Amino acid sequence: MQTLENQRQPIHLKHYPMQVLVVEDNQDLAKLFCDLLEVMGCVTQAAFTARSALESARANVPDLVFCDLRLPGGKSGFELAGELRADPDLAHIPLIAVTGYADEPERARALEVGFQRVFDKPVKFAQMMDVLNTYRKD
């Protein structure tokens, strides 16, 4: 796992192994997501706020983003999705929302701002695997 705070070196791998950005403010959970994704063969980066996620995505364009909808620091996952979609270099990245609180309006809003899927926490290993199989570029 790399974090903005502890980024060892730029990652230049583009398509294989798949590079995944995990945006999650619970650092233990972010680490576990990264561990699980690495077990599945991905290279991971973790960001704990929307702001650092945006910086991370611009520095190393990921192939996929898992993003918590509720984030600290004044900018939510919805806003992060909007900014990613507005950036021509990042607009193509598949976005997967992860939330512990999604009701139907929130779920609909997530899809509206550009998330491809919305998962309730706790996310299952099989769900993550399914997403990777869907978006993996060989």
Place this chain on the structure above:
Amino acid sequence: MKDVMGDTTSWREILNGPAAGQHIGQVYRNKEQFALTVSHFIAQGLRRDEAVLVMARPAQWSALVARLATSPEVDLVDAVMKGQLRTIDADVNLSICMRGDVPQWECFQESIGDVIVQSRKRFGTVRIYSEMTDILWHNRKRDAAVRLEEFWNELMRGHAFSLLCAFHADDADRNAYNAAFNCVCKAHTHLLPHLGEGPSNTGAHAPAGIDSPPTSKRPETA
């Protein structure tokens, strides 16, 4: 050190529900053995709604995640979200506990004691997996390894938890099973076997050169 040697108690039974105060040592030769026993210990703790604290190196933790992630009995994400499963980088924590080559009791206690207290309040029962001693051992800091095991036993006198330590048996290291290793092993209440040796996965034996254990009682199982 007790029992499993010469006993028919299976390693699984011992790891299923260790009582507070049980300090189990697992000597392993390959990563598969390691992942099998340690993931079993973790999974059983999670299934029993115990707090589980894992102090592993990142590569070792990855091997455990690979096994636990596909287990139908365990939901790692849920366990982390609830605070039931906590992971600590063993290298990092060890560096906090050491001054030079000497483990420091105060630092050791502070780095782990609070976590145990918090976990006990929330979950009642706490089990810990640690490989900090193994790191010291393989860095040839053998006196420090023995000292750290003594710290664990001292910590157990003030806090109720069970503990599993895993040690990689390095057959190429002629000094691996010397008197110091004997001291490390004797700090444990149970020593589990290398799996795959002997007629079955039940019973146990000491690594070559380890003294026979003292008379011991059967481990309690939940």
